[in-house]
Amino acid sequence: MWDYSEKVMDHYRNPRNVGKIDDADAIGNAGSLTCGDQLKIYLKIKDGIVTDAKFQTFGCGSAVASSSILTEMIIGKSVEDVRKITNKDIADELGGLPPEKMHCSVMGYEALEDALKGYVDKDDLNDALDEVNDNKVEEKIVCTCFGVTENLIWEAIKQNGLKTVEEVTNYTKAGGACGKCKSAIQDIIDTYYNKEKKEKDDEVKLSPAQKILKINSIIENRISPELQKDGGDITLVDIDGDRVLVRLRGRCSGCRNSNLTLKSFVESSLREAVDKNIEVIEVN
Ligand code: FES
Secondary structure (H helix, E strand, O other): OOOOOHHHHHHHHOOOOEOOOOOOOEEEEEEEHHHOEEEEEEEEEEOOEEEEEEEEEEOOHHHHHHHHHHHHHHOOOEHHHHOOOOHHHHHHHOOOOOHHHHHHHHHHHHHHHHHHHHOOOHHHHHHHHHHHHHOOOOOOEEEOOOOEEHHHHHHHHHHHOOOOHHHHHHHHOOOOOOOOOHHHHHHHHHHHHHHHHHHHHHHHOOOHHHHHHHHHHHHHHHHHHHHHOOOEEEEEEEEEOOEEEEEEEEHHHHOHHHHHHHHHHHHHHHHHHOOOOOEEEEOO
């Protein structure tokens, strides 16, 4: 007998937002009846905010509870924030799920991802279509018994720190039938952790002096030219460990509304190029 939290039992006994939205702006599917669980999620979106969400599911109590809480988690949130929700967030919101039932939270994440993959804000339609066409890649199925893709296994490993094939099976079902895909799952685990180790090794290779030089160079050669295009500019004031103090100049300095966007642009550029722990602070 699994050990369920009170919240799981509550959402299982009294599921919220069950049903369908006839004029939904986005619909996502995950699982299949032949695999034992299936979830369909419907979203109503207005001005970039999820105003309503409903679901239909065929599955166990954990699948019902995961779907139910997911709808509560996303109603009222921006599409941007909803895109950041992981299966771990769903399980955490339920007060946890037994390891063998974590695949239910993954199914919720997968259905949400599927819905938002197909959702395009009407204002950004052309840009988004171009991007979709540019990024179109065939999804590789690793587990044919359950139709689980390489991408889903990779995301489950990344979001939940999975280290063994058994854990991947608990979270995605992949490997839980004939077992033929187990060596492919192990390869994905190995590739993920080798990549992570390489990224960590690359990070520690920079000495403090090299880090300062690199930050300076990224600001001068990459960030500053971008800001100059809009009549602004940026100056590096100081570097204190991972804290990078900058001063915005020209049009950027008086633009209070766009400062958050600017800060996140500068921060994400430096995190990507130098160190993911960098924090950017604007000074006068
Ligand atoms: S191919 Fe994955 S369990 Fe059969």
